[in-house]
Amino acid sequence: MTVIHVPGSKSVTARALFLAAAADGTTTLLRPLCSDDTEGFTEGLTRLGYGVRREPDRWHIEGRPLGPSVAEADVYCRDGATTARFLPTLAAAAATGTYRFDASAQMRRRPLAPLTEALRTLGVDLRHEGAEGHHPLTVRASGVKGGELTLDAGQSSQYLTALLMLAPLTAEGLTIHVTELVSAPYVEITLAMMRGFGAEAVREGDTFTVAPGGYRATTYAVEPDASTASYFFAAAALTGREVTVPGLGTGALQGDLRFTEVLRRMGAEVTTTAEGTTVRSGGTLRGLTVNMRDISDTMPTLAAIAPYASSPVRIEDVGNTRVKECDRLEACALNLRRMGVTVHTGPDWIEIHPGTPKATGITTYGDHRIVMSFAVAGLRAPGMSYDDPGCVRKTFPAFHEEFARFAAQGAG
Ligand SMILES: O=C(O)C1=C[C@@H](OP(=O)(O)O)[C@@H](O)[C@H](O)C1
């Protein structure tokens, strides 16, 4: 049995940074994720004049309920969609100030129009420099009164998360009616964490109601990243091993832990206790048809091990993976075909047929999940290479070293 300690959750760390910055008092984050995305987030907070002091495994954030301490700032959000969508929303709550946000070429391509339109509906002066609904953009803050909104979060749940986290900072609170929603479990993380920082948020069906009143500082322990854990769980199922990830147990917040249910349906044995989750290979993997709308960050993980199943794997309702770090449906299809696998795609689905994949040069499109997913397939097809192996820095800078150590343990 191999025990893997995976780094902290990106989603939990990003939310905790937002909530801590907006809170009354100093928050301590325990075991936050240290990666390009979360460093970009803390760098953004620092530029906005928030105090962030980092010790190993312990970050201290001085909350500023009245908003940024600087009147003007230029913030570079790198590749992080949480940074690029959450920070302009946090800045909008300030009583006054002019804040410009830009992002990498990859992030500039990714949409945020439903969020920027919602902010404008709430009276925020938000201007784009180029295409509407894309970075770069400037927020001229004058506080947010609050009120009622209708939001389409069918492309990204992050629009809803940003607005929910803004809500307690508004004068009157916010009611949000959601018409479409993807990645729904991420919204549950948001609500749970907002409550952990003292906010009152209620969900009734598709309507979210959040009271004004701000946030209270706290000490917050970040759980391990469930999407990152998916590579080790998939590896166990694929190579006849047993892997335990401590810290992702029955109380875990992240929906992506449900990837283990997919592995169970394919034949793996899964045990979840209060302390963690164990995946044990059950021999041959079976194919399946699975809806991954709720857990689409793990779609590439499944796609990469799919050709080793005894029957086709069809992954449905994952159209929004086309607007992630890259078009993930096409990136998976292209790389699997290069490995000699038969693959079909549609607007929101991918179907992968059993095969005998061979190693190839992976085109990563600078997407960390393409690298990490195909590294799992590489355990059965040794010799894989990547045009941008370093893009794993987004969520797991030490991935290659840790995964090589894990693979060596299995060989030994
Ligand atoms: O809120 C979050 O932390 C996230 C939500 C999901 O995005 P979408 O809602 O855009 O699918 C997920 O893919 C992303 O990695 C992190």
Ligand SMILES: C=C(OP(=O)(O)O)C(=O)O
């Ligand atoms: C989609 C992802 O990231 P984000 O949207 O937060 O940039 C991801 O980490 O897979």
